[in-house]
Amino acid sequence: MDSGAVSYRRFLDGDKDAFDDIIKELFHNLVFFIDRYVQDVHASEDIAIDTFSELIVHKNRYNFKVSLKTYLFMIGRSRALDYVRRRRIINFSGLSEAEDLEDGKVLEEEILSSERKRILSAALSKLPDEMRAAIHLVYFEDMTYGDAAKIMKKSRKQIDNLLYRGKKELRIILGEDGELLL
Amino acid sequence: MRTLEECRNEIFRIGEEKIRKRRKARKTAVLCAPIFVAAVLILGVILPDVGIEKNDSAAAEGANAAGVETAAPIVCDMAKIIETESGNITLKEGEEAENLHTVIKDICGKDELSSCDIEDENYRIVFYSEGREIESYIVSGKLLAVENSEYAAELNKEDLEKLKKIIAP
Numbered sequence: 001m002d003s004g005a006v007s008y009r010r011f012l013d014g015d016k017d018a019f020d021d022i023i024k025e026l027f028h029n030l031v032f033f034i035d036r037y038v039q040d041v042h043a044s045e046d047i048a049i050d051t052f053s054e055l056i057v058h059k060n061r062y063n064f065k066v067s068l069k070t071y072l073f074m075i076g077r078s079r080a081l082d083y084v085r086r087r088r089i090i091n092f093s094g095l096s097e098a099e100d101l102e103d104g105k106v107l108e109e110e111i112l113s114s115e116r117k118r119i120l121s122a123a124l125s126k127l128p129d130e131m132r133a134a135i136h137l138v139y140f141e142d143m144t145y146g147d148a149a150k151i152m153k154k155s156r157k158q159i160d161n162l163l164y165r166g167k168k169e170l171r172i173i174l175g176e177d178g179e180l181l182l
Numbered sequence: 183m184r185t186l187e188e189c190r191n192e193i194f195r196i197g198e199e200k201i202r203k204r205r206k207a208r209k210t211a212v213l214c215a216p217i218f219v220a221a222v223l224i225l226g227v228i229l230p231d232v233g234i235e236k237n238d239s240a241a242a243e244g245a246n247a248a249g250v251e252t253a254a255p256i257v258c259d260m261a262k263i264i265e266t267e268s269g270n271i272t273l274k275e276g277e278e279a280e281n282l283h284t285v286i287k288d289i290c291g292k293d294e295l296s297s298c299d300i301e302d303e304n305y306r307i308v309f310y311s312e313g314r315e316i317e318s319y320i321v322s323g324k325l326l327a328v329e330n331s332e333y334a335a336e337l338n339k340e341d342l343e344k345l346k347k348i349i350a351p
Contacts, residue, residue: 023190045184049192056197
């Protein structure tokens with residue numbers, strides 16, 4: 001059982017502080033992942049909050065067979081896709097772009113400790129959605145191909161293909177310097 | 183961006199709101215279930231019966247419109263004239279019971295029958311169809327009464343002549 005699942009077990013047994021541990025461990029990572037789809041930090045934060053609230057509302061839905069991180073990322077991805085679909089229909093009037101960028105940078109600094117990862121992250125934004133999400137899960141969240149496949153509802157082979165093509169694209173975007181980063 | 187503490191509070195607030203909504207929805211479902219069952223029963227059991235009756239009458243109307251023969255009206259095939267006073271009363275030769283039946287029905291249908299008491303009975307006319315008594319009338323002076331009812335029609339000159347044509351004293 002991963003640490004998230006252990007904390008959630010404690011929370012289900014009545015330890016409310018255990019939920020804070022889950023939030024500390026996974027919240028920002030989830031926001032960052034959702035932002036790969038949504039491209040709006042504030043909306044991503046709202047979606048992540050909504051995703052976490054599922055742990056409180058449907059307490060028996062998580063079966064402890066996958067890691068809690070995988071479970072939350074699965075819900076987060078589907079909520080993010082719903083949001084993107086809705087956004088295509090309704091035009092949201094959000095915060096100013098500058099403010100959004102500022103908050104995005106703060107989040108990035110919090111999640112991405114190394115310079116190498118920051119450069120990669122910036123380049124990722126130029127890739128298609130699915131490719132971006134697959135690279136994010138494997139390289140930024142250190143997930144296995146199996147977990148990434150579960151979250152993205154794809155087969156391991158498809159994830160493998162997405163990563164292969166993604167890396168190829170990134171090499172083109174980052175040029176010769178990029179070779180060293182990948 | 184919100185702090186982790188703010189996010190935590192928001193998660194619990196949204197979570198509790200969702201739980202409240204679910205409880206409310208469940209309560210509504212429990213309350214609405216009997217109403218739903220009653221509605222299903224009404225729609226499934228009571229209304230179809232009414233529908234059958236409606237369909238029957240509609241089918242009969244449809245059959246009439248299409249010229250299909252429905253049950254034939256009862257034809258009177260025998261009339262007994264029972265004399266209560268002196269004299270021998272029968273149907274004239276060549277006349278049929280149905281003719282007398284039609285004439286009497288015409289007389290009754292022409293006037294609005296008024297309530298009356300028959301004191302003196304001249305004679306009784308009983309109509310039969312296939313051996314079964316179907317109607318009976320009492321003639322008393324200038325009154326033609328429907329037996330076993332309080333109604334009678336007044337016979338005018340014309341009516342009396344019509345009767346005389348069929349009935350032979």
